[in-house]
Amino acid sequence: MKVLAVELHRVAIPLVRPFETSFGRQTGRQVLLVRVRTDIGDGWGECVAGSDPVYSSEYVDGCENVIRHYLAPALLAVDDIAAESIAALFAFVIGHRMAKAVIETAVLDAQLRAADTSFASYFGAERTEVDCGVSVGIAPTIPALLDEVALYVAKGYRRIKLKIKPGWDLEPVAAVRELLAPDALLQVDANTAYTLLDLDHLRRLDDYNLLLIEQPFAEDDIRSHVFLAGAISTPVCLDESIVNTELALDALARGATSIINIKAGRMGGYLEALALHDACVEQAVPVWCGGMLETGLGRAANVALAALPGFSLPGDTSASDRYFAEDITEPFVLREGRLAVPTGPGSGVTVREELVSAWAQRPVELLREI
Numbered sequence: 546m547k548v549l550a551v552e553l554h555r556v557a558i559p560l561v562r563p564f565e566t567s568f569g570r571q572t573g574r575q576v577l578l579v580r581v582r583t584d585i586g587d588g589w590g591e592c593v594a595g596s597d598p599v600y601s602s603e604y605v606d607g608c609e610n611v612i613r614h615y616l617a618p619a620l621l622a623v624d625d626i627a628a629e630s631i632a633a634l635f636a637f638v639i640g641h642r643m644a645k646a647v648i649e650t651a652v653l654d655a656q657l658r659a660a661d662t663s664f665a666s667y668f669g670a671e672r673t674e675v676d677c678g679v680s681v682g683i684a685p686t687i688p689a690l691l692d693e694v695a696l697y698v699a700k701g702y703r704r705i706k707l708k709i710k711p712g713w714d715l716e717p718v719a720a721v722r723e724l725l726a727p728d729a730l731l732q733v734d735a736n737t738a739y740t741l742l743d744l745d746h747l748r749r750l751d752d753y754n755l756l757l758i759e760q761p762f763a764e765d766d767i768r769s770h771v772f773l774a775g776a777i778s779t780p781v782c783l784d785e786s787i788v789n790t791e792l793a794l795d796a797l798a799r800g801a802t803s804i805i806n807i808k809a810g811r812m813g814g815y816l817e818a819l820a821l822h823d824a825c826v827e828q829a830v831p832v833w834c835g836g837m838l839e840t841g842l843g844r845a846a847n848v849a850l851a852a853l854p855g856f857s858l859p860g861d862t863s864a865s866d867r868y869f870a871e872d873i874t875e876p877f878v879l880r881e882g883r884l885a886v887p888t889g890p891g892s893g894v895t896v897r898e899e900l901v902s903a904w905a906q907r908p909v910e911l912l913r914e915i
C-alpha cells in the first residue's frame with residue numbers, strides 16, 4: 546500500500562474519576578489519534594503516551610514531534626509499505642516506541658480492513674471473549690478505596706489490581722483482601738516507586754496471597770528486581786522495563802520477573818508484542834495484557850491481543866465505562882466479567898468522528914509528502 550497522508554488528531558477526554566498512581570494524578574486523558582490515508586483505504590491508531598513523561602520517557606507532544614519530523618516523512622516517502630515492514634523502516638530512529646507503535650497500528654488497521662481480516666484473526670487469537678481485570682488508583686482514604694473496589698466487584702471484574710506507593714501499600718492491601726474472598730485474584734502495581742531499601746517492607750506483601758507485584762523498582766534496574774524475586778514468594782512482574790522482546794528474555798533469564806505485562810504501545814507495536822507473546826509461550830511464562838487508559842480504539846486492539854492463548858491471566862482490559870462516560874468508538878461493555886473480542890475487519894470498531902472533532906484540542910494536522 547501507499548500512504549498518502551498522515552493525520553494527527555488531538556483529543557481531550559474527561560475521566561469518570563481521577564486516576565492516581567505513584568507517579569501522579571490524572572483527571573482527563575489527552576490522546577493522540579492517528580489516521581493514515583492510503584490507496585487501499587484508511588486506518589486508525591491510538592498513541593498510549595500520557596501528557597507528561599512520568600510513566601515512561603515518552604509523552605504525547607514528544608510523540609507528535611517525532612511523528613511529524615521523522616516517522617511520517619519516512620512513511621510518506623516509500624511507494625509500497627506493509628505493517629510488517631514498518632519496524633525496519635523506522636529503525637533509524639532510536640527509541641520512541643509509543644510513537645512508532647501508533648503508526649504501525651494505523652497501517653495495520655488499513656491493511657486488514659482492505660483484506661477483510663480482523664486484528665484478532667491476524668494475531669492468531671483463540672478466544673472470542675477475554676477475562677477482564679481492573680486497575681484501581683490510589684484513593685484518598687481506605688473506605689473510599691473499599692467503595693470503589695466493591696463497585697468493580699459488583700460489575701463482575703475477575704481480578705483487582707491496586708496501585709501502591711510508599712505509605713499506601715500494606716494497609717490498603719490488607720483491607721481489600723479482607724473485603725474479597727481469600728482466593729479472589731488480587732495484585733499490586735508500584736510503578737517504580739520503591740528501592741531495595743524497601744525490601745523487608747515489600748516482603749510483608751507475602752501475607753496477602755497476591756497474584757504478583759508489578760514493577761516495584763526503576764525501569765532500568767533489573768538487578769534489584771532479581772534480588773526481590775529471590776527474597777519474596779509473591780511473583781514479580783515487570784511492566785515499564787519490558788520495552789522489547791530481547792530485554793524481556795534477558796530479564797526472564799536473570800530471574801527478575803516470572804510473569805510479564807505485555808503492552809504493545811510500550812514495545813513499539815503489536816508485532817513486537819506478538820513476538821514476546823510467542824517467546825513467553827515457548828518458555829511457559831504467563832503473560833497478561835496491560836492498559837494505558839485507552840479509548841475504544843486502543844482497547845479494541847488490546848482485547849484482540851488478550852485473546853491469544855498465552856494470555857493466561859486477566860488483563861487491565863476494562864470496560865469503556867471504567868474510564869469514560871462516553872467513548873470515541875462503540876463502547877466495550879463488561880458481560881460476566883468479560884469483553885467480547887471484535888470480529889470486524891481491522892480493529893473492528895468505528896471512530897465516532899463527530900466526537901473526535903467535538904473534543905478536539907486543536908485542528909487536525911495533516912502531513913503529506915513534501
Ligand code: NPQ
Pocket residue numbers: 564566571593594595596600680734736784835836837838861
Ligand atoms: C500501568 N496502567 O499498568 C498503567 C499505568 C498508567 C491501567 O494501571 C496516561 C497514560 C495515564 C498512561 C495512568 C494502568 C496513565 C498511563 C497509568 C499509564 O502501570
Ligand code: MG
Pocket residue numbers: 734736759760784785806835
Ligand atoms: Mg504497570
